[in-house]
Amino acid sequence: MIATAPLFNRSGGWLADPGFGVYVHIPFCLHRCHYCDFNTYEGQDSLFELYVDALVTEIERWAGATRPPTSIFFGGGTPTLLAARDLRRILEAITRRMGLSPGAEVSIECNPETVDEPKFEALLAAGFNRFSIGIQSLMPHVLRGLGRTHSAERALESLAAARRAGVADLNADLIYGSPWERPEDWARSLEGVLGEQPDHVSAYALTVEERTPLHTLVATGRVRDVDPDVQAERHALADECFGKAGYERYEVSNWCLPGRASAHNLLYWSAGDYLGFGAGAHGHLDGRRWWTVKLPREFISAVARGACTEEGAEVLDHEQRGPEALMLGLRLASGIDVGAFNARFGDGCLSDRAGVISDIVGAGLLEQSGSHLRLAPGATMVANEVICRLL
Amino acid sequence: MDQAHQRAIAVIAHIDHGKSTLSDRLLQLTGTVGAREMRAQYLDRMDLERERGITIKAAAVRMSYLAADGATYQINLIDTPGHVDFSYEVSRSLAACDGVLLLVDAAQGIEAQTLTNLYLAVDAGLEVIPILNKIDLPAAQPDKYAAEMAALIGCDESDVHRISAKTGEGVPELLEAIVARVPPPTGNPEAPLRALVFDSIYDTYRGVIAYMRVIDGRIRLSDPIRFMATGVEVDADEIGVMAPHLEPVPMLDTGEVGYLIAGIKEVRLAKVGDTVTALGAPASHPLPGYREPKPMVYAGIYPVDGDDFPLLRDALDKLKLNDAALVYEPESSTALGFGFRCGFLGLLHMEIVRERLEREFRLALIATAPSVAYEVELTEGATRVVRNPTEMPDGGSIASVHEPYVSAMIVTPSEYVGTVMQLCQGRRGELDEMHYLSPERVEIRYNMPLAEIIFDFFDQLKSQTKGYASLDYEPVGSKASSLVRVDVLLNQQPVDAFSTIVHRDKAYDYGKTMTERLRKLIPRQLFDVPIQAAIGSRIIARETVKAKRKDVLAKCYGGDVTRKRKLLERQKEGKRRMKQIGSVEVPQTAFIEALRLEADGSKP
Ligand SMILES: Nc1nc2c(ncn2[C@@H]2O[C@H](COP(=O)(O)OP(=O)(O)O)[C@@H](O)[C@H]2O)c(=O)[nH]1
Ligand code: SF4
Numbered sequence: 004m005i006a007t008a009p010l011f012n013r014s015g016g017w018l019a020d021p022g023f024g025v026y027v028h029i030p031f032c033l034h035r036c037h038y039c040d041f042n043t044y045e046g047q048d049s050l051f052e053l054y055v056d057a058l059v060t061e062i063e064r065w066a067g068a069t070r071p072p073t074s075i076f077f078g079g080g081t082p083t084l085l086a087a088r089d090l091r092r093i094l095e096a097i098t099r100r101m102g103l104s105p106g107a108e109v110s111i112e113c114n115p116e117t118v119d120e121p122k123f124e125a126l127l128a129a130g131f132n133r134f135s136i137g138i139q140s141l142m143p144h145v146l147r148g149l150g151r152t153h154s155a156e157r158a159l160e161s162l163a164a165a166r167r168a169g170v171a172d173l174n175a176d177l178i179y180g181s182p183w184e185r186p187e188d189w190a191r192s193l194e195g196v197l198g199e200q201p202d203h204v205s206a207y208a209l210t211v212e213e214r215t216p217l218h219t220l221v222a223t224g225r226v227r228d229v230d231p232d233v234q235a236e237r238h239a240l241a242d243e244c245f246g247k248a249g250y251e252r253y254e255v256s257n258w259c260l261p262g263r264a265s266a267h268n269l270l271y272w273s274a275g276d277y278l279g280f281g282a283g284a285h286g287h288l289d290g291r292r293w294w295t296v297k298l299p300r301e302f303i304s305a306v307a308r309g310a311c312t313e314e315g316a317e318v319l320d321h322e323q324r325g326p327e328a329l330m331l332g333l334r335l336a337s338g339i340d341v342g343a344f345n346a347r348f349g350d351g352c353l354s355d356r357a358g359v360i361s362d363i364v365g366a367g368l369l370e371q372s373g374s375h376l377r378l379a380p381g382a383t384m385v386a387n388e389v390i391c392r393l394l
Numbered sequence: 395m396d397q398a399h400q401r402a403i404a405v406i407a408h409i410d411h412g413k414s415t416l417s418d419r420l421l422q423l424t425g426t427v428g429a430r431e432m433r434a435q436y437l438d439r440m441d442l443e444r445e446r447g448i449t450i451k452a453a454a455v456r457m458s459y460l461a462a463d464g465a466t467y468q469i470n471l472i473d474t475p476g477h478v479d480f481s482y483e484v485s486r487s488l489a490a491c492d493g494v495l496l497l498v499d500a501a502q503g504i505e506a507q508t509l510t511n512l513y514l515a516v517d518a519g520l521e522v523i524p525i526l527n528k529i530d531l532p533a534a535q536p537d538k539y540a541a542e543m544a545a546l547i548g549c550d551e552s553d554v555h556r557i558s559a560k561t562g563e564g565v566p567e568l569l570e571a572i573v574a575r576v577p578p579p580t581g582n583p584e585a586p587l588r589a590l591v592f593d594s595i596y597d598t599y600r601g602v603i604a605y606m607r608v609i610d611g612r613i614r615l616s617d618p619i620r621f622m623a624t625g626v627e628v629d630a631d632e633i634g635v636m637a638p639h640l641e642p643v644p645m646l647d648t649g650e651v652g653y654l655i656a657g658i659k660e661v662r663l664a665k666v667g668d669t670v671t672a673l674g675a676p677a678s679h680p681l682p683g684y685r686e687p688k689p690m691v692y693a694g695i696y697p698v699d700g701d702d703f704p705l706l707r708d709a710l711d712k713l714k715l716n717d718a719a720l721v722y723e724p725e726s727s728t729a730l731g732f733g734f735r736c737g738f739l740g741l742l743h744m745e746i747v748r749e750r751l752e753r754e755f756r757l758a759l760i761a762t763a764p765s766v767a768y769e770v771e772l773t774e775g776a777t778r779v780v781r782n783p784t785e786m787p788d789g790g791s792i793a794s795v796h797e798p799y800v801s802a803m804i805v806t807p808s809e810y811v812g813t814v815m816q817l818c819q820g821r822r823g824e825l826d827e828m829h830y831l832s833p834e835r836v837e838i839r840y841n842m843p844l845a846e847i848i849f850d851f852f853d854q855l856k857s858q859t860k861g862y863a864s865l866d867y868e869p870v871g872s873k874a875s876s877l878v879r880v881d882v883l884l885n886q887q888p889v890d891a892f893s894t895i896v897h898r899d900k901a902y903d904y905g906k907t908m909t910e911r912l913r914k915l916i917p918r919q920l921f922d923v924p925i926q927a928a929i930g931s932r933i934i935a936r937e938t939v940k941a942k943r944k945d946v947l948a949k950c951y952g953g954d955v956t957r958k959r960k961l962l963e964r965q966k967e968g969k970r971r972m973k974q975i976g977s978v979e980v981p982q983t984a985f986i987e988a989l990r991l992e993a994d995g996s997k998p
Contacts, residue, residue, distance in 0.1 A: 026952055078953075207948040235943035256948055271952045285953045292956060317956060327959055334950060368920070385920060386946040391966040394959070 013108075015253025015264035017332050017375070019343035021275025022073030022104070024267050025097055027058065028281030029082040030299050033116065037150030037220070038178075040212035042283035042297050043080040050299050054282075055089045057306040061280055062096040068288060069278070071102035074267035075109045077131075083117040087125035094130050108133050108172075108266040115153040115161040123168030133172035133265070134165050135205075140178060140188070141195040148183035148226075149209075150216070155195070162199040172263065174203040179241065180234035181209040182227040189237050193244045202263040206241050207256050208234040235384050253336050255383055272335050274328035274347075290319045325352025326394045333390055338377020359392055395468050397583070400649040401576045402470040402607060404487055406512055407497035408505035408864065412527040415559035416497060417455075417471060423565060424457035424469070427638055453593060454605055454651050455638040461573045469572060470607075470651035472592065474511070479740030481868060482685055483593070485514050486667045489683055490592040490607035490651065493521035493576030495568075496543070500526040500534035500556070503542055503835055505864035506805040512547070521576045522547050523555065525568065530558040542832045579609070579649035586677040587611035587619075589646070589654075589670040594661045596716035602658035603640075606670060607651045609681060614645045618673040619656070622680040626663045627673060628656035662718040687719035689737025690798065690869065691744055691848055692781040694725060694762035694891070695751070696733030698986060702757055703732045709755035710734060713747060720747060725782065728975060729891040729985045730760065735782055737767075741848055760986045762891050766845045769796040769872060783893040786879040789930050795895075796872040798844040801826060804855065806863035808836050813858050821846035822875075822897060841870060845895070880934070882908050883926045884916070887976035891985055901927075905935035908988070915984040918942035923978050 012018060031051065032043045075097060082090060094109065103109075110133040111126060123134065140146050141155040165173050175196045179189050196204065209229055211218050220226040242252055250258040254272060257265070270277060279286035282302040285294045293316035296302050305312045319327060325348040332339035345353060353360065353376075360376070363369045368382040368389045378386055407413040421427040454472040461467055474487040488494065494515045498504050504512075515522055524543045526536050540554040555571065557564030581588075593605040613619070613633060620627045632655040634642040646652040658664050665687070669680035697706050710722050721737040738744040744764060751757050768780045771793040780786050802823065806814050808830070815825070815838070823840035830836050847867060855863050880901050882892035892912075896904050905927025912925050916939050927935040950958045972979040 024952075028953075208944070210948050231942065231944040232940075238944070255946055268951065271950075271955075277952055279952070283953075285955070287952065287955070294953075327955065330959060330962060331950065331955065366920075384944045384946050385942065387962060387965060388920060388945055391962045391969065394963055394966050 013259075013262050013264045013266055013269070015251065015257075015259060015269070015335070016337035017335050017339050017343075018269055018273035018275065019340055019347070021270040021273035022266070023070040024074045024076065024270045024275060024277030025072045025101070026267075026277055026279045026284055026286070027075070027077045027082075027093060027097075028279065028284040029054075029077060029079040029085060030282045030297075031084050032079065032081045033084060033114070034150070034152050035216075037148070037217045038181075038209060038212065038215055039150075040215050041080065044299060047299060050303065051085055051089065053303045054299050055085065055092060057303045058093050058281055059096045060306050061312060062093070062100050065100060065278065065280075067278070069101040071104045071107075072097070073104045073107050074270055075103075075107065076267040077111040079112055081114045081117055082111050083113040083122065083126075087122055087129060090126065090131070091129035098130070110135060110172075110265065110267055112137065113161065115158045118161050118164065120164040120168045123165050123170055127169060133174070134170050135174040135176060135203075136161050136165065137176045138162070138192075138196055139176060140181075140184070141192040142184070142188040145181055145183050145188055145192075148181055149178065159195060159199060162196075162201060166199070172203070173199075173201045174205060174265070175199070175201040177204060177206040177241075178209050179206055179237040180229055182221075182229060184237075186236075186240075189240060190244075193241060197244065197248050203257070203259040203265060204245060204250065205257050206238075208238065238384060251336075252383075255334050255386060269335075272331045274324070274331050290321075290324050292317050292319070321349060321351075324348055328352075329393050330390050333376075333378055333386060333393075336377065336383075338372070338375040340374050341371075341376050342374055344376075356393055363389055363392060395647065395650070397581070397647075397649040398578050399465060399467045400470070400578055401467060401493070401572060402472060402491045402579070402649075402651055403493050403495060403572060403576060404472045404474045404491045404515075405495045405497050406474065406508055406515060407527075408499070408502070408508045411497055411499040411502065411505075411508075412559045413497060416495070416525075416527065416557075416565070417473070419559050419562055419565050420469075420471060420569070421455065421457060421638065423562070423569060424459045426455065426457045453595075454636055456635045456651060457637075459569055459573065462570055463573075467573050468650070469569075472607075472651065479690075479738070479743040481510065481514070482687065482739075483666055484511055485518070485683065486590070486592045488515050488518050488520060489681070490590050491515075491518075491520055492579055493523060493572070495572075496522050496524045496547070497527055498525065498539060498543060500528050500536045500539055501531050503539045504546065504805065504831065506803050506837075506866040507864060509546075509805060509837060510803060510866040510868065516547070523568070523571055523575060524549065524553065525555040525557055527557055527559050529556045530561050530563065538832065542835065546831065581608070581610045581648045583610070583612065583648040585610035586675045587613055587617075587670065587672040588677045588681055589613060590681050591621075591664060591666055591668045591670060594664045594666055594718070596661050600655050602655070602661055602664050604654045604656075604658070604664040604670070605636075605651075606654060608646050608648055610648060610677070611672070611675075612645055612647045613654070613670070613672065615642075619654075619670050620673050620676065621664055621668045622671055622677070623665060623668040623684050624663050626658065628658060630654055631656050660715050660718075662714070665718050687739065689719065689721050689739060689767075690844060691738045691740055691764045691766060692735060693738070693744060693764040694727060694730065694733050694782065695722075695736050695748065696727065696730040696760050696762075698758040698760055698982070700731040705755065706734065706751070706757055706759070709751050709757060710736075712755075713750060717747070719743065727762075727890045728887075729889045729973060729980075730762075730982070737781065738764075741852075760989055762989060763894060764848045765895060766798050766843075766848065768877065768895060770794075771796075780895075783879055783895045784890045786893075786895055789878070794874045795877045797875050797877060798872045799841055799870050800844045800847060800867040801870045802840045802842050802847060802865060802867040804838045804840070804863050804865050805831070806836055806838065806859055808834055810859040810863060811836055811838065814838060814855065814863060817851075817854060817858055818842060821849075821851060842867075843873075843875065843897075844869070878929045880904050880908075881928050882912065883924075883928055884912070884975045884980070885923045885978045886926075887978070889975060889985070891989065901929055902934050909935045909937040911988050912984070913937040913939055915987050916978070916980055917984070919978055921977075 030043045109131050111131045113136045138158045221228050245258040252258045276288045282299045283297040293313050295312040296314045370379045405413045457469045459467045472487050474484045536556050540551045544551040588610040589606040589608045591604050591606045617630045635652045667684040671677040719739045722734040725735045726732045770778045773793045818840045823842040826839040828838045876898045878898050879895050881888045909925045922941045923939040925937045926933045
């Protein structure tokens with residue numbers, strides 16, 4: 004316990020040493036959901052093999068800094084659209100190239116219709132140890148509205164199958180506050196998911212992102228826009244249900260059983276370093292952030308040509324890193340550890356903002372709690388108001 | 395030229411009844427302007443005027459006319475502004491004339507503004523030549539309107555000229571009638587110089603050009619002269635006539651119309667209505683009728699971008715050179731920042747100034763709702779003039795408030811009489827007289843508060859009579875009224891730009907409309923924001939902007955840190971541009987939008 008505490012602290016608090024992460028992007032889905040603005044494509048099955056090859060090559064030829072990762076995250080898209088052996092090949096390429104910290108978290112995102120018990124078993128055998136399943140809702144009409152193609156039963160069954168296969172770290176993703184959702188719908192989805200006792204739940208307020216089919220539907224008046232007041236109510240309901248069931252909210256949209264927070268996501272919120280592989284993946288090392296070409300085809304051909312896959316980058320100077328770290332860290336319920344924050348980002352960031360901070364504290368939106376600076380309990384749902392003043 | 399062969403005339407006409415076309419035709423028939431030059435409408439000067447089809451500034455032109463009697467006459471055509479805001483200018487132009495052409499569209503009949511100006515001309519004792527224009531139009535009803543005009547000016551129907559300014563039909567006969575019926579001027583050539591300034595414009599290169607008619611005596615080049623009202627003393631550097639271009643002459647004789655350039659830098663030093671006399675042998679009395687231009691309508695004008703304030707000041711200073719009636723002084727508003735309280739002759743004048751500021755100086759502006767000047771008698775005895783609602787003293791210290799009244803004249807088809815009367819009564823109007831011009835058309839006069847007129851009365855009148863009614867009004871003093879100031883408070887803080895003075899009976903409507911409007915425009919804050927309308931400390935309407943309950947990004951992971959940071963930076967930038975009213979953050983656009991709605995929307 005004591006030995007692993009600093010590095011693998013999964014209590015959900017801000018990390019003074021966030022570790023080192025690797026993110027792998029799988030940009031394929033069976034169908035695009037109506038609300039989705041991720042870098043993902045449907046109907047590109049013919050590219051799967053080439054894409055996996057390219058990823059493996061890209062990982063093997065990585066020439067930048069590495070450390071044995073403390074967390075690896077396969078996201079998408081739908082990573083589980085690929086065969087378990089392909090996913091295993093990619094994971095092995097990573098561990099071959101950079102090693103793996105003992106006890107590292109290795110997560111993968113799954114869509115209900117692409118997983119079953121044997122697949123979970125194969126993935127566990129491949130080395131994945133945390134599974135995140137996109138449930139979103141258990142109400143058929145809400146699933147339909149969102150453009151999800153799986154049934155509620157299939158969603159629940161995938162959680163059960165994971166458990167049967169022996170998954171110990173299980174997350175369910177949910178979406179609330181969609182225009183189709185009635186208050187009782189949300190309560191029933193919560194109840195149903197909690198019945199499966201996942202270790203972790205992410206519940207997101209539906210956001211109407213530009214360039215999505217949902218955006219068009221809303222803009223043309225065919226679907227009602229989301230109502231922030233309703234979403235605030237649904238968030239409160241979720242918080243209440245999860246709380247009663249023993250979950251703790253450790254980030255704006257994330258709840259977990261004690262000690263079951265996502266190490267990889269904690270690394271993001273603690274402004275840690277991570278490599279990103281695959282089309283449209285982002286990486287971040289010590290203030291330099293970069294992203295690769297978005298189209299799978301371009302990624303494959305760049306790798307084949309031996310060319311650089313990087314599409315763009317930004318270098319944050321000292322003045323920018325602190326505020327960005329604040330923006331991320333204040334999403335956590337723990338807030339930031341002021342001493343450790345100053346050690347990592349310099350005293351200037353907080354001392355320059357002392358006046359604003361004390362104003363916000365005075366307004367009851369921020370609070371100083373022991374060594375930590377964090378959002379006041381009532382301020383989570385209006386965090387932008389606080390954070391944008393600190394940028 | 396001798397006085398017997400001089401004539402000065404003006405055309406009185408409603409917009410679009412053909413004044414410009416007739417003027418063009420007269421210039422052409424007298425050979426003053428060649429056909430090629432004719433294309434441009436001569437007497438209108440500014441683009442703005444042309445677009446709106448109105449004449450803001452009067453000018454004059456001299457024509458030589460060889461009449462049937464074999465003699466050559468000098469006919470001076472003096473242009474008059476065609477709008478109610480400039481009725482004083484009209485009266486001065488008429489004072490420089492010997493007769494008027496009353497020009498009426500044979501398809502429309504006489505309109506209110508024409509009537510007002512006709513009465514001015516009759517009061518000034520001028521010969522009136524009635525004319526029906528556009529007889530070439532199939533819709534023309536010359537017999538019907540000739541009867542209307544004859545009844546109005548007490549002449550025979552056969553005395554009404556029937557012309558087409560467009561085809562020229564009837565215009566030669568009209569020229570003959572001008573020399574035959576309009577009397578020559580009757581000034582005394584031997585008396586000391588008295589010349590009436592009937593217009594004055596500012597020219598970037600030459601300074602002020604004053605247009606005038608020599609009533610008595612004569613003026614010679616280089617004469618030292620004095621403007622009797624302003625006391626300005628200068629030398630007549632250049633005098634001349636407009637034929638139609640400025641042509642210098644050595645002397646202007648009794649009865650002649652011409653211009654004067656004397657190195658004057660601002661039009662307010664050579665005002666319309668002033669009398670020019672010679673310093674060597676000055677007249678003992680100026681010509682009658684001079685009046686200081688008196689603003690009737692006030693509004694705050696603010697730059698949308700606060701940084702433009704110095705530009706706005708410079709622009710107003712420049713306009714002022716050319717506009718003796720424009721007054722302004724700096725003021726500041728919590729909602730709108732720094733701007734100017736400006737006084738205008740009327741709504742049109744206000745619109746013209748604003749448009750010139752925006753167009754010629756490329757300023758983005760916002761104006762508060764127009765108001766009038768109130769005379770407030772305080773209980774302690776003093777009197778105060780209030781031009782900005784926020785200056786209105788507390789109810790307790792007020793003995794009485796007087797507001798300016800106008801006599802509003804409306805000419806309408808008789809089927810709309812009921813509608814018009816209802817509208818006027820709703821605006822606190824008192825019926826003064828009603829008069830049938832013909833069985834189909836009625837002239838109605840109401841005494842009404844000016845404040846009611848400037849609040850979209852004209853738009854309402856037009857829309858409720860399908861565009862058929864016309865309106866004119868003139869000030870007729872002031873009256874004590876039961877007026878109150880309604881304040882609009884945002885989270886208990888008054889927002890000055892929305893304070894207004896209204897009749898007690900209308901306070902609630904105003905309060906309700908403004909609070910509702912602002913509720914829709916003010917973004918939600920972290921706390922409930924009450925928006926109240928109040929008379930003093932009494933709240934008459936209330937709305938609430940509910941506290942916002944959610945303003946947080948649902949997700950922020952490794953792949954979208956940059957995008958999310960930019961999103962929040964934009965939010966921060968938006969905040970920076972907010973105005974802080976107490977603890978409430980309001981985008982300036984909300985105030986601007988509310989005022990815009992106020993300007994466009996129906997009366998609250
Ligand atoms: N048919 C016809 N149209 C005319 C006549 N006189 C003027 N108009 C037209 O009426 C409109 C208004 O004329 P204008 O001289 O600009 O009117 P103003 O506003 O009084 O100066 C223009 O379209 C003219 O061409 C006329 O005698 N006959
Ligand atoms: S499954 Fe996920 S990544 Fe794929 S389209 Fe739906 S929301 Fe987007």
